Amino acid sequence: MxxxxxxxxxxxxxxxxxxxxxxxxxxxxxxxxxxxxxxxxxxxxxxxxxxxxxxxxxxxxxxxxxxxxxxxxxxxxxxxxxxxxxxxxxxxxxxxxxxIGMVFQHFSLFETLTVSQNIELCLSQKHLDNIGDLASKIRQLSEEYGLNVDPHKYVHSLSIGERQRVEIMRCLVQSVxxxxxxxxxxxxxxxxxxxxxxxxxxxxxxxxxxxxxxxxxxxxxxxxxxxxxxxxxxxxxxxxxxxxxxxxxxKMMVGDLAEQETQYTKKEGTHTLFSANKLSLPSKQPFGTSLKNIQFELKAGEILGIAGVAGNGQDELMAIISGEDHRANKTSLSLDQMYIGHLSAGDRRKLGMAYVPEERLGRGAVPDMSLTENTLLTHSTGFIKNGLVQWQEAKEYASRLIKKYNVKCHGEFSEAKSLSGGNLQKFIMGREIGQNPKLLICAHPTWGVDVGAALAIHQALLDLRDQGAAILLISEDIDELFLLADRMSAICDGHLSPQVKTQDTNIDQIGQWMAGTFIDTQRELTQETQS
Amino acid sequence: MIRIQARTEPSTLMKFASPIIAIALTLLFGCLLFSAIGKDPIQALHVLLIAPLSDSYNIGEMFVKMGPLLLCAVGLAICYRANMWNIGAEGQLLAGALGGSAMALYFIDSESVMALPITLLAGIVSGMLWSAIPTFLKLRFNSNLILTTIMFNYIALYLLIWAVHGPLRDPQGFGFPESALFSDATLLPTLFEFSRIHLGIVFAVLAGFIGWFILSKTHLGFQIRVLGADEPAAKYAGFNSKKLSWFVMLFAGALAGLAGVSETTGPIGQLVPNVSPGYGYSAIIVAYLGRLHPIGAILAAVFMAILYMGGDLAQIEMGIPVAVVSMFQGVLLFFLLACDFFINNRLTLSNQATN
Known part of the structure; x- marks a missing residue:
């Protein structure tokens, strides 16, 4: 201070x-x-x-x-x-x-090269001659600024935070x-x-x-x-x-539009709606994260927030829960006292699950299709008769969604790719909520969304909770999780921490969990119960 | 330095105009080519494109050629809309011809009214079977569909040649590699007195409309379009991509098989080694020329059929080698893809990186 x-x-x-x-x-x-x-x-x-x-x-x-x-x-x-x-x-x-040096939001590093090779790539010959031994220069700067960057490590072995420091190092080397x-x-x-x-x-x-x-x-x-x-x-x-x-x-950012409400009421769920039981699965991708003994319960009428730094198994967990990856054991997942581990994503949707994915364009919505068609993407009940699409009804519904969620676009005929990120997110959110799901999985709901749209999205989530739906909220934005979630948990390296009531925890504890401090104690516990 | 830059908003008008531009460029190229080999380019183009429409017989022949092209193209267009790169229409067509002919020969002494429908069905099923094998290999072992379907084209061709030299050869045929002539009960009825136009063209146009109906009106067609446009979205929505892949491939196989059996039971009337002058390959160009739209394929098939007819006439009347047809097709596809490229991208000349 x-x-x-x-x-x-x-x-x-x-x-x-x-x-x-x-x-x-x-x-x-x-x-x-x-x-x-x-x-x-x-x-x-x-x-x-x-x-x-x-x-x-x-x-x-x-x-x-x-x-x-x-x-x-x-x-x-x-x-x-x-x-x-x-x-x-x-x-x-x-x-x-x-x-002038710049660190972009999405890093531009080659994973298969070492730190010093990556830095060397962006330097001119003149620069390199001035520096002499690049590796020792990196080590020297690393000590000077406490960056803790090892020049000979491969980038793919680095965490996101470390990669960012490599990017900063890249700028420092050029005496920025x-x-x-x-x-x-x-x-x-x-x-x-x-x-x-x-x-x-x-x-x-x-x-x-x-x-x-x-x-x-x-x-x-x-x-x-x-x-x-x-x-x-x-x-x-x-x-x-x-x-x-x-x-x-x-307030200065959004004008007089929005009063940011700092506190929403917290609720307790009624009965267990969804549970994951000893869920362990190796990752499909070589650089993915394997899920390890995931265990949690989700009650109807509550929001469970899962914090975590990107790449710690969130994507894998969401794919398993949504059913896009249906390699899970039948009994490891249950919805409404029914085992669903073996069901496909389509079948799980029929049972009342909905999903707002992290990537909006290209996954949550087809870029080249109209909003009407994108409504039909996941919301088909009522719009299909004998295998035929009732386009007129779907169109009217889409235009109602646009109005209700205040989606800024030319109309229901607009292509998804013509919408801004925040507006598309409002649309996808409205589409998923509109199916009255029992369970909504929601990833990074307001990432890159402006404050006004974020408020609308928060309100929609809370309304859905109050109607009795269970919501699983996965986000990197810890403030948002504290704002919305009734109970909190964190994910690190494919392990899921215990769940606690949001009032009973604080940013410090969740931050430590995000860094994985709970893993050892959890392992001891399971060993004890086994022996 | 020349750089390729994606256009932010490709023109919709140009997307529809691109086949027209490609055809115009192909004709321009044709003029240069004909001049280079010492033929009058205007006369050559006239023979290639106008003469085929000059009398009723030729128009009839044009429709005869259009049938199999369109049947194959509709199936391929739907496959390509689902991102299934089926290059195997030729093989599926030949399999349909082979299976249908075997059935037709079984009915060689029959006068039953069921003989023709069963024969056609045999052709359809054979075509489906022929597309099913590469589909299975792709979905089960993730093999490359382009390669396997091409290989199955050759397997079908040699199987057919073996059959006309062996089990299906006409015993009274003086050793020629041909089957016996089919009985009237298994021949497709012709539509008009004056020409060979047969029921096949009706099947083809019908297939075009059915294809359009499936893609734009049904939930199945919607799922196919989503799968092709954005696979992660199809996965996210929980569409069964295996089922969709099976559907498009079997549908294409069925149409190609129908094309094959319609050839042998239609204009040819028996099984011969050269059932198809590459209809299955040309259908790829037809599908693209029709913008992967089943109705567009109808128009494109007309053009391609004229080109086939014109090639024959050009050889007869002007001594231009018939290979010119294949070359025209190749050049046409080249220009079409080039047009599409420039609709979606533009080239910028610059010395440095600017935005």
Whole structure:
């Protein structure tokens, strides 16, 4: 806390000293895409050593703006000043030469190469000659910043957090002066997040500017010195995050639209609806995660949240529960006192299960098909007579869904791919809920969805729970889980932790479970019961 | 540097225009080719494309050729819509011809009204059987459907040749590799006095409409389209992809088998070694030219049948080798795929990476 204070003063003093030369200044940046003004006269100023948050709902223009800075997108209008001099950033390599580094949300690392080979790939010959021995340089930087990156490890053996640090290392090796991070924390455990923040603070102290895109507002208030808020391609506000609360920043982001409700009522389920019993299964894919002795019960009228860092067996667990992977033992899964382990996904749907998958486009919806056809994808009851599709009824139902869930689109004839992520998610959510499922499996329901749409989705989930459905909520967003779930659990390396009431736990405990601290005790317990 | 860039919104108009553009480009190419070999290009194109429609006999022959092309193409279009790359229509057609002929020879002295339906059914079942084997291999062992269906084309061809040299050869046929002429009870009735147009064309057009009906009106067809457009979505929705794969392959096999038996019981009237001048392969081009739409396939089959007719006429009247038909088909498919490529992508010339 004190360090923070010092840092801010530090930042402020550098700000005063170097009034004349900002690290980066954007003046009137404008970018027009067909049918969409992505950036509308954006001004932004970054001092050396400043950690600057770029906030906004999806589609507010954040990505376009950082892509402009990184030379991926050419602006239609506006100037970029770098250290006080006007520059044209023609390509990412120009950006890198200036000292701009970027860590994308989706990493671009080759899994079959080592860390140092991956870093070598993006360096020019000139750079390499300057560095000399790359591996020792990596080790030196790794110690300096506490990154803990081993240059000779293969990338496929690294966790997501480690891979992110490799990406950051890649920028550091090129002695970066501005580091752009696109939603860096969405894939990390709480402990990893605080590690990342330590690195960022060290970097900032050394004068490296950081542009930080995030949806998680409490992180922004924790680490950022300045924030710029975009809405509809325009800068609507700037603020000093430490003087604001997450709620007040959220309000700036969405306008007057939404009051973010911080607490929903928690409920207790009535009777066990679904259970997994000693479910162990090897993964189908070579790099997948095997499920190990999964055991849990899900009651009607409750939301069970499963936290976990991506790639710890969530995908495998969902495939097993939904029936897309039906290799499970007949008796290892039961719904309504009926064994369903052997049933196919289609048969499980008929028994009242519904599923909102992680990938919306290409799995939850067929990109090239209309919303009517996409309604029919999983919701066919009532629209099929003697094997014939009742298109007229399906069409009317689809247009009702669009209205009820406020899906922004041209109409039920719109192709799924023409919708934005949040709107498509609202549509899929409405389609699955509309079948009145007994059990809804829901993965990352609001990932990449703006605050307004997220609220609508939350409300829809809570309404479904209150009607008596059981909901299994799998998410990487721990705040959301605490907000929605009545009971909580965590998954790590294919093990599922015990389940606890949300009121009886806290972020710390769940964070430790996400890192797998429960596994040893669980193993001892099972050994005891066996012996 | 030339870069390939995907278009964000491919033009819908162009998607429908692409077969027309491809045909035009093919004709242009034909002009150059005919000039190069010293033939009058205008006359050659006239013989290839206009002459086949110039008298009623030729029009009749055109329909005779269109039947098997269309039957195969409808089945293939539905397979391709489900992402099942069935290249085996030729083999399924030959299997249908073989199985149907065996049945027709069994009925050689019969006058029963059931002889023809049973013969046709035998052809259909043979075609289905022939597509069932590669389908089983794919679904059970994940073998490559393209390769197995091509191999089964050759197996069917040599099985047929063996049959006309052996068990099905006409004992009174002076050793020619042909079966006996079928009895009237097993011959498809012709539709008109003046030509060889037979019931097969009715089956084919009917198949086109049935195919359209299945794809656009039934839940089954919807599932097939989802499976082809987006397999993870089909899995997610819980569609039984094995069942759908079986359906499209057996449907295609049945239609190809019907095409085969309609040839032997129709215009040919007996089993001969060269039942098909590559109808099953040309049907692939017909299916694509018809935009994998069963109704589109009807129009495309007309064009392809004209080309077949025109090839024969060009050989007779102008001494142009009949191979020109195969070449035209190849060039047509080439231009069609190229058009589709440019509808979905564009080339940009640039020195550096820009957006």
């Amino acid at each position: 004190q360090a923070d204070e010092r840092l801010r003063q530090n930042g402020a003093s550098t700000l005063n000293k170097q009034q004349t030369a900002s690290r980066l200044e954007l003046i009137d940046i404008t970018k027009q895409y067909p049918g969409c003004l992505a950036n509308d006269s954006i001004n932004l100023c970054l001092q050396p050593g400043e950690i600057h948050a770029l906030l906004g709902e999806n589609g507010a223009g954040k990505s376009t703006l950082v892509k402009t800075i990184y030379g991926v997108v050419a602006p239609d209008k506006g100037d970029i000043l770098w250290d006080g001099k006007e520059v044209t950033i023609k390509s990412p390599s120009t950006a890198r030469d200036l000292g 002066k501005l580091l752009i991070l696109d939603e860096p924390t969405s894939v990390l455990t709480p402990q990893e997040v605080s590690g990342l923040f330590d690195v960022l603070r060290t970097l900032s102290k050394e004068g490296c500017s950081i542009l930080f895109i995030s949806h998680k507002l409490h992180e922004v208030t924790e680490i950022c010195h300045q924030a710029t808020i975009l809405r509809g391609g325009k800068v609507v506000d700037t603020c000093v995050p430490s003087e604001e609360t997450p709620a007040s920043i959220a």
